[in-house]
Amino acid sequence: MSKKKAKITALEGAEMTSEGLSYKGVILQPIVEKCEGCERAVPFEDQKYCPSYAQPESKWKHGVCNFATHVRASVDKEGKVKVNPLKASKRAARGR
Structure with missing residues (x-):
């Protein structure tokens, strides 16, 4: 059997407190403007x-929230991937 991702449609058992929304022992803060359009909200x-x-x-x-479903990662201006300098020096020493 394959497992499907369970999408949370309602915050069942959540209670509003003076600090914020209490859900499973964690106080949740309301989303910000940048989160509008995210499927997780x-x-x-x-x-x-x-x-x-x-x-x-x-x-x-x-930067960008890694949980955001409505934002895609962007590539830098040159189109190159940033490489760790330590790894690059080790590759150069091995002749790669």
Whole structure:
């Protein structure tokens, strides 16, 4: 039998507290504007929450959220992949 990914359609058992939405012992913060359009965002009462990451705002601080389903990774301007300099020097020493 093949396993299918279970998509969370509702935050069952979630409770609104003074800190935020409590779900499975974790306090969830509402999604930020950059998360709009993501398939993971789940509505609860009048706001949307991300069950994959509790603090969506901090996930976007250093670039694109790796959980985002609506954003694709971009290639740098030259079209080259960034290589670790340590690995590159070891390859050069071996003659590759």
